[in-house]
Amino acid sequence: MTTQIKKTYRNLNPGMLCDEVRDLLQKQGLIVVEAESQTYGLPSGATQSRTTLALKTQAEQEKNQKECGTVHIMGEQQGETKMLLDIEESLFPKEKLSAFQNDLDFILGSYELKW
Numbered sequence: 001m002t003t004q005i006k007k008t009y010r011n012l013n014p015g016m017l018c019d020e021v022r023d024l025l026q027k028q029g030l031i032v033v034e035a036e037s038q039t040y041g042l043p044s045g046a047t048q049s050r051t052t053l054a055l056k057t058q059a060e061q062e063k064n065q066k067e068c069g070t071v072h073i074m075g076e077q078q079g080e081t082k083m084l085l086d087i088e089e090s091l092f093p094k095e096k097l098s099a100f101q102n103d104l105d106f107i108l109g110s111y112e113l114k115w
Helices: 014-027 094-111
Strands: 002-010 030-041 047-057 067-076 080-088
Touching: 002 094, 014 030, 014 047, 014 067, 014 080, 014 094
Parallel strands: none
Antiparallel strands: 002 080, 030 047, 047 067, 067 080
């Protein structure tokens, strides 16, 4: 079963969010095996970025790593930045997911928009 975490932040650099998410997931035993980023121009002259991270479990041998999820981050330097984490529960236990969320909320909670 797949679990989703959705967050919206205000005035948070998308690159900073990407780096923080990557580090916090690594702390919980996941690695980013692929990162893809694009930047798009907006009519106002500002730019918007989109980053996708592919996640795998850590293992001593690469062949034993398993794909377990993705992170999508989209946002502007000044404005809203959105994050969507899709994670496979069978490969990333709820305890680790909860620890990840707690760390993320502690570090970036002041930027988060509450709905």
